[in-house]
Amino acid sequence: MRRLRGWFTRITAFRIGLFTGLAFAALHVLQLAGRTDVPVLTRMEGALTDLHFLQRVKLLGSEHSGQVVLAAVDEAAIAKFGRFPWDRRVIAALIDKLDAAGAKAIGFDMSFSDEDLGGQFAGAKRYRKRFEDISLAAPRNRAAIERFDEAESQIAGAASALQLLNRKVKADAEPIYQTAKGRLADGAQKLTASRETFDGLVKQHEAYGAELDQDLGGLDPDSVMGESVARCAAKVVIGVVMLTEPEMRDLHPQDAEEVARQMTAMQIHQPEWRVRADSPISTPLKLTWAKQYAGLRPPLAPILKGTKWIGYFNNLPDFDGVIRHTALTMRVGERYYPSLDASLAAVALGLGPQDIIPITQTPEEGALLESIDFGGKVRVPVDGRGLMTINYLGKDRTFENYSVADIMDGRKDAELRGKIVLVGATAQGTFDQRITPLNKITSGVETHANVVENILSGRFLRRGLGVDLAEVALALLAALGFAFLFARVKVRHALPVLAVCVVSVWTASSVAFWAGYEVFAALPLAELGSMFVLVTVYRYATEERDKRQLRKAFQLYLNPEVMEEMLEHPENLQLGGREDELTVLFSDIRGFTGISEKLEATALVHLLNEYLSPMTEIVLRKRGTLDKYIGDAVMAFFGAPVQTAAHAANGCDAALEMIETLQRMREKWRIEEPALPQIEIGIGINSGPMVVGNMGSSQRFNYTVMGDNVNLASRLEGLTKEYGTHILVTEQTLIAARKGLNDEGAYTVRELDAVRVMGKEEPVRLFELRRRGPATTEEMPLLDGYARALALYRARQFADARLLFESLLKRFAGDGPSALMLARCDRMLSAPPATGWDGVFRMEHK
Missing domain, CATH: 3.30.70.1230 (Nucleotide cyclase, GGDEF domain)
Known part of the structure; x- marks a missing residue:
């Protein structure tokens, strides 16, 4: 135990790097569990995702199926039909034209919740709208009439209670009892008379409203558009706007409930949990973590009457304003509605609203979402809130843009056959400016085109439990590997090694991104940078100290x-x-x-x-x-x-x-x-x-x-x-x-x-x-002569060796080795070595 405690408390470069890496791995686990968020890492991840898109488009280009096109409200269309928004009769004619050209699906990235008050009968239509607001026949005002029933019931109850008290009233209180009874009877008669008067007014208001509608009928642009929508109901998706709680304050509760009732057929299937994707057994759920709104603003009644498909087009920008995700479904209470993109994809797949089924991760109420099932034909991966990561396929005009002016003139009929057509504004000043990973300013309809293409082609950026577990495992391995690397590599090589590691991490994340996986990049890069700084600073500090000690010693x-x-x-x-x-x-x-x-x-x-x-x-x-x-x-x-x-x-x-x-x-x-x-x-x-x-x-x-x-x-x-x-x-x-x-x-x-x-x-x-x-020429005789003499000496020919050494001394006076060997030859001659002598001289002193 003491050794283990010592291992954790003793500071080394490897341990600093390892604990830093493990801290980042733990942070990633907390992020995945939704327990914490690090804004710096979130922003960095978003920026790196944008860089992935730019890199892919630059290296691989922009490719798509070509089945999604845009009917653009551009400058040419505005020049032809006037300032946008147009008279609804122009929209009606556009629907009829697209249908006649053989468009497979038509979606409108615009709202039709406001009445068209333009044209010849603008004043009359404004009066009709104002009358609708104050009429007793209007749904929002009928509640006041219905309160008469409550009042009559309460008076009848009071009279019955008073009648029961009659048996217990004392004689001297009889006059008071009779007075109260008379006043209740008078109030009941007056209330009944008022009720009859109001009922008459309601009937008169209904009749007057009907007369106004008859007088304006056939001339109302909204009704004209409604008829066109009804004729093509199976392929037309009308855009709506989801409303927040503050925005719902302008809508009367009774109106909101009436809207929900009218749009019941346009809701998608309730969420389900399935054991397997293809399992026929499912558990229906009511509440999930899908994005929730207070309500929605529907199309006008003449348009809604013939509508089969709706789809909200609310955008959900990230913290930096960039649109990287879209919600394929949102809920209002326990009701689930499709997005414009989901509805268009379902139409193209030949499905109905009830074929769009949110799939949850677990079977309990309040579960996180896992995917959106389109009738078993396509299963779109989403996060727990139902958000799909948009896999942008290119910059502006990646998808074919056909001007509404050209479409109405019949110049694009052949190109529109079998296509999914998104109608939206692209002219400058006519659309909400959107920011995407590939464009600083673009129209929202381009975003919807990318989403529809993703769904139909199956080109998703996938996450899920498998990716989460892989990221955690990689973070742990990176903690161990990078710690070992930065602790062992020479300090002067640490920066090049860091560069190689950064390139490797980025390459790996890019390959995964191109393969269709939404993997992290910011955290491992931040992990790398932090480990590099901490380990290198520590090593510089300790190694410089050690170097000073060694330098002092050596x-x-x-x-x-x-x-x-x-x-x-x-x-x-x-x-x-x-x-x-x-x-x-x-x-x-x-x-x-x-x-x-x-x-x-x-x-x-x-x-x-x-x-x-x-x-x-x-x-x-x-x-x-x-x-x-x-x-x-x-x-x-x-x-x-x-x-x-x-x-x-x-x-x-x-x-x-x-x-x-x-x-x-x-x-x-x-x-x-x-x-x-x-x-x-x-x-x-x-x-x-x-x-x-x-x-x-x-x-x-x-x-x-x-x-x-x-x-x-x-x-x-x-x-x-x-x-x-x-x-x-x-x-x-x-x-x-x-x-x-x-x-x-x-x-x-x-x-x-x-x-x-x-x-x-x-x-x-x-x-x-x-x-x-x-050797020089002068010393060659000495070297050769000494070598011959030494050979004779080792061969026990001491006399011959002596003559050579003596000759060398005469020629090279002062040569110490020759003098030493001459003296040794004399000793060997006087006292020859024993038999078996190997020519090695034994030194008797150190």
């Missing part, structure tokens, strides 16, 4: 370039040590004890500083690590903390340059400080596996190397004085240096001997490192 003994590379790869610096193939170098001033005795302390310190400074600079420049100063000795190693295949070559180059630099320094000292003694150094180099790391305590440690190969390099440095040479390297170093440079002739060397050092039985071949590159 800046004194690391090449700046190597140090920066190490800071970029701190994983190479494992605290506690690791074993690796490295090269170690030891250098020492010969006879330093005698030199220190001859110099004062200040002079000695000055000499050491002047000597060690360039030697250290050489080591660092050759990508070496300065391990330590041991008095006058320098210890350095190559290949750590930053690994390199050329570690042995770097060590050899550093040794050669140290010798060359010392020669220049001696010349300088000879001129500037002639009192200084002659300084010679010896350098031993060995390569092989050794342990490198921070050695010491937690309070104080040193970055160093340890192992037998380190000890061997130290012994080689001591042997340089014995062999009378400056640089000794082992066979392992020589092989590694040539391999690192991929050049067998990279160095000029002379094999001096094979020795067996104390504590080890494995012989070590010793080489004198002379220069970088091939």
Whole structure:
């Protein structure tokens, strides 16, 4: 339990990223459950959806079935028929023309709820409308007459109660009782007389209204349009407007109820819950989460009388005013009505209003909607409120726009046959400006055309439980994957990786969108951005702190370039040590004890500083690590903390340059400080596996190397004085240096001997490192002669070997290795080695 608690409380870059991703996944679950809403994400999602539409149209173009066309009230039509809205007789003629042309369905994206008061009898029609408002025969005013029945019933009840009291009235109260009884009888007579008078007035108002209708009959544009609608009732959908509660205040309750009664046949089927889409068994429901309105404003009575189909054309813009969804059904109380788009699609499919069935997600009242079933032919996916995401297929005029002027002139008859015709205003100044994902300003009829096309072609943007679960799963996987990625990738590569991830997420969401799925894009992108910022800031803060600590620890003994590379790869610096193939170098001033005795302390310190400074600079420049100063000795190693295949070559180059630099320094000292003694150094180099790391305590440690190969390099440095040479390297170093440079002739060397050092039985071949590159002509005799002499020595031909070594010393006076081997030949001649001697000399001292 403690480990688990520690895992959650210990902060790392991975955990920061993981918890951030999990927070976004949880937020998405809450959004799907309807428990919360993040306006920023909602706005971002809407904008990205619009971008999906624009991207698809640009890359794939606009394609549709061609079965939906627009009868446009455009500038040409207005020039022909006058200012819009037109006389209803023009609309009636348009209906007849479209029917004659063979249109399959006709829908009006306009309302006909206001009486047409234009024309020759405008004044009379206004009087008729005003009379309808104040007439006692009007439905809204009949209620006042019906209250007479209530009053008569109440008076009769009072008289009966008074009659019952007559038995209990005392003699002295009899006059009061008779007075009350008489007044009730008088009131009843007057009420009856008033009722008879009002009944007469109602009959007179009805007769007068009928006379007005007869006088104006045959001339009323609304009646003319109503007759045209009745003739084509099976294919004409009349637009209506759903009303909110404040808008319903202008409509009398009795009128609203009368409207609902008249439009009963135009309602769609009650919602159902089904176990399966094709199941014949269903559970009817009354209340759902479908969008609810207080009522609707119907067409005028002459138009409504012959109407079979209605459809509301209310728009439901999102928070930013863009229309991305449409409600295919809305409810008024327990009554459900279709949208203009749903009605037109049903007409085109040969269905009736009762064939449009809202399907719920669950069988209880107040359930969320799942889809709208069109007679089993099409099942439209919707969200819980009955909203369908509009799959816009293109920009303005994606659908054919035919001017009403051209239609009425008969120039589009062939194009209209079998088409679904939407009649709407498109001329500037005649329509409500709508905003869609593809257009900043467009007419509403274009939106309806896209919806009808979506329903009939089945090109939906689908959501549902499957998509929701997939999004949650992807959010969780993204939390794990992105956290791991941003925690492991180098900080300087984090931004390019973020760009790749953003492109990948966008590509995946675009492919899903093009395949017809409405998937999220904003949340994973916001998740990506948040994880990137938090993890990168944390890593910058912690890595910069670690870099400062490492820089402080290594800046004194690391090449700046190597140090920066190490800071970029701190994983190479494992605290506690690791074993690796490295090269170690030891250098020492010969006879330093005698030199220190001859110099004062200040002079000695000055000499050491002047000597060690360039030697250290050489080591660092050759990508070496300065391990330590041991008095006058320098210890350095190559290949750590930053690994390199050329570690042995770097060590050899550093040794050669140290010798060359010392020669220049001696010349300088000879001129500037002639009192200084002659300084010679010896350098031993060995390569092989050794342990490198921070050695010491937690309070104080040193970055160093340890192992037998380190000890061997130290012994080689001591042997340089014995062999009378400056640089000794082992066979392992020589092989590694040539391999690192991929050049067998990279160095000029002379094999001096094979020795067996104390504590080890494995012989070590010793080489004198002379220069970088091939040997010079002057030194070839020495190298060849020494090699022949060494071969004779190892073959136990000590006398012949002695003659060669002696000859080399005469020609190359002062050659230390030849002098050493000459003396060793003398010892071998006086005391020959035992039988089985392998030519390896055993060192008896360290």
